[in-house]
Amino acid sequence: SSLQIINRLEIVGGELNAYTTKEKICFHASVLTPHYERALELLADITFRSTFPEKQVERERGVILEEMAMYYDSPEDAIQDDFDEIIFANHQLGKNTLGNQESVSNFTREDLLNFITENLDTERVIFSSIGNIPFKKVVQLAEKFFKDIPAKSSDLVRVVPSIYVPQSQSITKPISQAHVAIGRTAYSLTDKNRLPFFMLVNLLGGFGMNSRLNLAVRERNGLVYSIDAGYTPFIDTGFWGIGYATEVKRLNKVNSLILNELRKFREISLTKTQLQNTKDQLMGQMAMSEEGNMSFMLMMAKSLLDMNRIDSLEDLFVQIKAVTAPQLQDLANEMFIEDDLSYLTFLPE
Structure with a gap:
């Protein structure tokens, strides 16, 4: 039971x-x-x-x-x-x-x-x-x-996702704030850009309070309680997005600030110091997240399942250290284009 x-x-x-x-x-x-x-x-x-x-x-x-x-x-x-x-x-x-x-x-x-x-x-x-x-x-x-579990294979074939088309929708709900999601498709698990792009999104709106979005929208303007960005790679595609909540009257201002930060990534390359700080922060976050036994165990399993190998922290750090500022700027010019973004907004009734 x-x-x-x-x-x-x-x-x-x-x-x-x-x-x-x-x-x-x-x-x-x-x-x-x-x-x-x-x-x-x-x-x-x-x-x-x-x-x-x-x-x-x-x-x-x-x-x-x-x-x-x-x-x-x-x-x-x-x-x-x-x-x-x-x-x-x-x-x-x-x-x-x-x-x-x-x-x-x-x-x-x-x-x-x-x-x-x-x-x-x-x-x-x-x-x-x-x-x-x-x-x-x-x-x-x-x-x-x-050992006694019989071997079995699945005949199901993964359907390739259709071509991404940007969309914008608004839905009214019985809520007090406006909630917004912004994003688009991104790189797959096996794409060479996966780790560099994860670094870029982490700088944009990752866990740190010093993320570009948090500094621009919350710390300097006080328009949101929290704002974050994330990237999830899948087998044959991926997704990156931004999420936040604010008063309806502040929506245009927040969206404008977000697009401005995306534009900066496209137009301005990171300095040597900014790039090194970005790498150090990501490597520190990754090391801290795997200090627990459960996190480390799951990391090994997912790495073997997804990549058919176990990437140690040292292996990942080598890849992170090799990322260049022009490389991140190129990714921004591919993934942070305003006209390619989709929007979903929940509005109070």
Whole structure:
């Protein structure tokens, strides 16, 4: 039962969780070393031997519908899902990973089993582990719980996204602020520009309070509480975007400031000092983010799954250090063109 699954690790102080992205699903657990085998057994059962009892399906249906309602009540979350539909129109990447009310209300246990049958490809399954356990022991336990799982390949073929066409939409909602998403398609996971562009977007609106957008829009003008930019690469395409919320009367001013910052990137190359600071900040952020065992474990798995290799921090740092200012300016002149951007705005009713 679901209660037995929950208690299997929690009664020994462990944690079991999962997440789904546009292209991946991940089941992960954290336990003390003496309970490692218990966690591995449970993960193997969940991943490959789930039975989806009818009663549990019905109960989980209600949970998912409540989760969807929670996201719909959060405009900063809802706008990103709606913006995906604009950027990747009529493609799987434009679909909400939660589904919609109709699909969630109508799926059956058989649908779940069929989905696993059609999509599971054992050649695309990665097992990643980190902890104070000898590698030989990890291999022994992995063979114990995974060796009897039959090999299976999926016949599904990824549909190539259609050609991107910029769009602009406004939607009224019962909210107090205007929420805005700005962006477009970008480089794929395997594109040579992936890491340099990630650096550029990080400088534009990354986690630091010293990002160009935060300084221009919040610190100098006080027009928003927060504004950020992000870049997500996929197998055969990618997406970059900017998000913020503000009063309706400030929309034009904020958008003007954003476009001005994008123009600066296109027209003005970074100085030697600015480039070095940008590299140092990104490398520091990456190193800090992987200090936790969970983050490092997931990084290894995603790297192997996406790139068929594990890029160490040292490998990534070598690539970052090789990026030049003209290279970043060229990327800005390709990705930061005003007429190529799409807009989605949620307006108060």
